[in-house]
Amino acid sequence: MEPFKWQCPHCNHHTTITEKNFVDREFGLSIENADGYKVLYSYFIVCPNAECNKYVLGSILFDSVYEARNGSWRHYDQKEIKHWRQVPNSFAKVFPGYIPKAIIQDYEEACAIIDQSPKASATLARRCLQGMIRDFWNVKSSTLFKEIEEIKDKVDPLTWKSIDATRKIGNIGAHMEKDINLIIDVEPKEAQVLIKLIEILIKDWYINRYEREEMLNEIVDTGIRKTEEKKANND
Structure with a gap:
């Protein structure tokens, strides 16, 4: 196998x-059936961080082409049907405790249901986004649309467009179309993109601010300590 970059969902360690x-296995469905041949691909990853060393278990279900002449399945060029993780049981990352609890709850719920209901996951991502905008930027307008407009000059253009896109996709799940027979689905990969944006904003808004304040407070404390040491020596 080719080495690949990875972030542990247990400890957030990049490696x-x-x-x-890493170890993986495949199990194929070669029996004739109404849905066609399938391959279930499963893998274990063990975090190399000595302070963590926990394992991750994931699986991917593929459409497959069964090659009877050599009794094997070919799935590498076929459709991925479903990708889920059994351990830990969602794709949610672990964030520091200083992130507002309501935001983390919406984020974790959006991650937990992404396969079962991508539309509901997108709706929760939208709700999570609104909570972050209200908390971090201290804006509270009557609609999310107006709140996003209020921060347009406070974030970079690409981030703002991504935030507005999250609102629009989340609206698909939150509001029924005027024509109730018109169904617009949200795919799991599309919901996953929204969750990635939430993760980026948590890092950019909350974690970076916290780490910056910690570093600056350390500089201030060092300055105070050195001033006191100098005064003590002079006395």
């Missing part, structure tokens, strides 16, 4: 995974 920390 590179090699054969030493």
Whole structure:
């Protein structure tokens, strides 16, 4: 296998995974059935961070082409039907405790239901986004649309467009179309993109601010300590 970059969902440690920390297996459905041949691909990854060392278990279900002549399945060029993680049981990342609890709850619920209901996941991502905008930027307008407009000059243009796109996709799940027979689905990969934006904003808005304040407070404390040491020596 080719080594690949990876972030542990248990400890958020960034690393590179090699054969030493990775094992995978395939199981094929070669019996004639109404839905066609399938391959279930499963893998284990063990976090190489010594302070964590926990395992991750994931699976991917593919459409497959069964090659009877050699009794094997080919799925690498076929459609991915479903991708889910059994351990830990959602794709949610672990964030620091200083992130507002309501935001983390909406984020974790959006991650937990992404496969079962991508539309509901997108709706929760929208709700999570609104909570972050209200908390971090201290804006409280009558609609999310107006709140996003209020921060247009406070974030970079690409981030603002991504935030507005999240609102629009989340609206698909939150509001029924005027024509009730018109059904607009949200795909799991589309809901996953919205969750990625939430993760980026949590890092950019909350974590970066916290780490900056910690670093600046350390500089201030160091200055005070050195001033006191100098005064003590002079006395």
